Amino acid sequence: MTRHDAQTRRRNAGILTICGIVGLLFMSEHSAFADEAENNLVVRMQTEQGHEIAQTWCSNCHVIEANGEGSIVTEAPTFQELAGRENQSDATLRAFLNKPHEPMPPLSLAREEIDGLIAYILSLAPAPQD
Ligand code: HEC
16 A cells, blocks of 8 residues: 555545534434424424314303404403413413313313413413514
């Protein structure tokens, strides 16, 4: 093997190493994207499911649609109002929905149903002002 060959080999090895590192970086970057896309999809599906549950179980009393159409039971806050309340969060809604109070009928909601309702309600929140 000539000296020239040895140099070429070393250089090729170097290039391969760099390609490998770039490849790894790309893959980890990519899987972060994939995770995010998957999370978004889960939230979208929950939101849709929550919307359907709300139509069935909540819309008799609450206005559940973003356009304000629906119920005329005035004491029940609209879902949009609920979403826009200060300090409203997954946790506050969850605490309430796990332990319903008068005059709401006792609804025993499954955990996934609660997840869906929360995702739906929070999806109605006004965009944060900055
Ligand atoms: C029979 C009528 C009725 C039904 C059905 C009903 N609600 Fe209510 N809900 C009310 C009324 C009235 C209030 C206001 C009572 C209060 O704030 O004390 C209320 C309040 C709430 C609140 C606010 C509680 C708070 O912290 O002030 C949430 C959240 C809520 N309802 C969610 C739901 C969800 C989700 C459903 C469907 C699964 C539902 N409600 C079904 C009548 C109803």
